[in-house]
Amino acid sequence: MTDFIQVRHFQAAFGKKIILKDVSFTLPKDQLTVVLGENGAGKTTLIKALIAAALGQSSQETMTVSAQRLAYVPQFRDLGADYPLSIKAFVALGVRDHGLPWLTKKEKASVSSALKRLDLNDLADLPLAKASGGQKQRAYIAQALAKQPDLLILDEPTSALDSQHTAELVMQIRQVQKERQIAVLWISHDTSWVRQSADYYLWLHDQTATLGLAKDLPVEAESKHQEEVLNVF
Numbered sequence: 081m082t083d084f085i086q087v088r089h090f091q092a093a094f095g096k097k098i099i100l101k102d103v104s105f106t107l108p109k110d111q112l113t114v115v116l117g118e119n120g121a122g123k124t125t126l127i128k129a130l131i132a133a134a135l136g137q138s139s140q141e142t143m144t145v146s147a148q149r150l151a152y153v154p155q156f157r158d159l160g161a162d163y164p165l166s167i168k169a170f171v172a173l174g175v176r177d178h179g180l181p182w183l184t185k186k187e188k189a190s191v192s193s194a195l196k197r198l199d200l201n202d203l204a205d206l207p208l209a210k211a212s213g214g215q216k217q218r219a220y221i222a223q224a225l226a227k228q229p230d231l232l233i234l235d236e237p238t239s240a241l242d243s244q245h246t247a248e249l250v251m252q253i254r255q256v257q258k259e260r261q262i263a264v265l266w267i268s269h270d271t272s273w274v275r276q277s278a279d280y281y282l283w284l285h286d287q288t289a290t291l292g293l294a295k296d297l298p299v300e301a302e303s304k305h306q307e308e309v310l311n312v313f
């Protein structure tokens with residue numbers, strides 16, 4: 081098993097504020113890893129550094145990411161009520177990287193497969209602006225999948241979803257991750273599905289990171305967030 085992501089003694093600070101210190105872990109390809117941690121623990125900071133390393137834009141020598149094609153789905157964003165594209169055209173934007181005004185056969189197949197995978201076939205012609213929050217979220221993920229990434233990074237994709245739709249999305253991503261043998265990094269506050277459906281957890285806490293098998297997720301890693309939620313009510 082070769083290391084797909086390798087992080088050695090990574091540090092991150094803003095001014096004098098240390099966010100992460102001496103973070104080291106390795107991840108193989110073909111695995112679904114959930115990145116957990118309280119608000120402000122450094123999840124986005126770490127992910128941004130990994131993306132920079134994957135794109136060869138990092139001056140850090142503490143990380144190597146062997147991805148050929150990276151797809152990143154940021155936290156939910158609404159493109160606005162007058163966004164003109166249908167769901168299908170929006171997903172197709174994910175594959176159009178040659179500058180030609182049409183899609184090749186292979187690209188069309190990628191779009192179809194991504195729409196099917198995210199259960200969006202019946203909604204393909206719906207204007208994205210008219211889709212529900214959950215449907216939009218699926219369209220963003222379908223767009224990312226259409227790129228045929230070998231590293232897919234999802235930032236809180238279930239934050240707008242109820243438990244049934246969360247379970248469906250977990251299943252859909254898990255299937256595609258296994259079929260295509262890709263690496264998925266999934267930032268999540270919802271830990272309800274992690275033990276059963278992920279391979280690894282990467283828990284950011286106390287300025288460091290703990291990596292482990294998802295089935296062994298420590299109770300502290302989930303209870304902290306549940307306390308946060310309970311405190312709100």
Ligand SMILES: Nc1ncnc2c1ncn2[C@@H]1O[C@H](COP(=O)(O)OP(=O)(O)OP(=O)(O)O)[C@@H](O)[C@H]1O
Pocket residue numbers: 094099117118119120121122123124125126
């Ligand atoms: N550009 C910046 N300048 C100063 N501080 C920053 C900057 N970006 C992030 N931080 C701080 O770094 C810490 C980690 O932020 P980060 O966004 O990585 O956390 P997170 O785990 O992704 O949080 P959340 O779950 O709320 O999204 C926070 O305290 C944040 O305020």
